[in-house]
Amino acid sequence: MTRRHLSFTVGDDACLATLDEGPRPVGLLIVGGGNEIRSGPAGIQAALATRIAARGFPVFRYDRRGIGDSEGENRGYRGAGDDLATALAAFRTEAPSVERIVAYGNCDAASLLMLEGGGGADALALANPWTFEDDEAPETNPQTLRAHYRRRLKSGSAIKRVLRGEVKFGAVVKSLLAMLRPAPKPSGLVDDLRTGLARFEGPVSILIAGRDRTGQQFRGSWPKFDRRIAVCDDASHAFIEPKSLEWLEERLAKLLEE
Structure with a gap:
């Protein structure tokens, strides 16, 4: 397996990325969440890329504008649609044998993919989508x-x-x-997520970490019987536990192999 470092341009700003190469015609795009750099918290996204590439699937990760090694202004996840679209285009250019792309995002990266109707990806893995209107999740709900x-x-x-x-x-x-308090009414953001995701026609998997309040909040505001939801009971937000990472890898591999 080879990991290449590269860049692509969004407007006038250079964004830095990595491509873990693989021979198979399906690739994984890892979209960074929050203000985390492309390696992810505790390097978990870099580790995930290594594992997925070892299965033969190329993996593309990037820093959106204003984050990590990339230039420009950090516009938050709501302003990252152009970054997503350009990263997808760069992935296809750098790995021309890739015919299909699965996009994976955790937290507000999942919300970005939903708001953008997939952003041009062919399948979506959405982990712990962010549904809070504010920038910070409440300590308890x-x-x-x-x-x-x-x-x-x-x-x-x-x-x-x-x-x-x-x-x-x-x-x-x-x-x-x-x-015992009633759950808060779904936010306007939840309505926007539903509307955006409804535009997407490809396969979708919604992955929830059982010990994560962001994932729990999402489940409380989303239809309970959505068969696309899978829960890893003992996982924390970033799936950093060894068994949680294995669980996440298997769910992503299933989407990649469809």
Whole structure:
């Protein structure tokens, strides 16, 4: 496997990218989320690219404008549509044997792909789409608390703590009352995500990290019986745990092999 460093231009700004080469005619575009550079938090996206390329699929990653090694102004995910479209075009130019591209985005990168109706990709893997109107997610919300207590009730050690009297019941009652609050009404952003995704006609997989409040918030605001949703119960937001990364790799490989 060979990893090439390259650049492409969005307007007057140079954006830096990498291409992990592979012989197969289907490629993976990894779209960076938040203000993370293309290697991802703790280098997880670089590791994911290595694993996917080892299966023979080329992988393209890039820093959008204003992030990492790329020039220009950081316009946030809502202003990154041109970056996405140009990255897709650059991928096709640099890997001309690629006939089909799966785009993967986590957090607001997933939201970008939804808002852009896929942005020109052929299939989408959307992890923990961002549905908060503000730039910061609240520390607690009913969905997060419900997921937390479901995990605790499955844990034998948590039940033993209750029986030994090690649990502060005042704090538990406070959390339970917060958990019983109705979920907030879906934001206008959620409506925009639905509208954008409805324009996309290719395969879609929605991947949720079970321990992530962003993913939990998405599930609380999205149709419950959407068969495209898959949940990795013990995963944190970036799927950094070894088993979570394996789970993510297998879900992406399934889309790439369709």
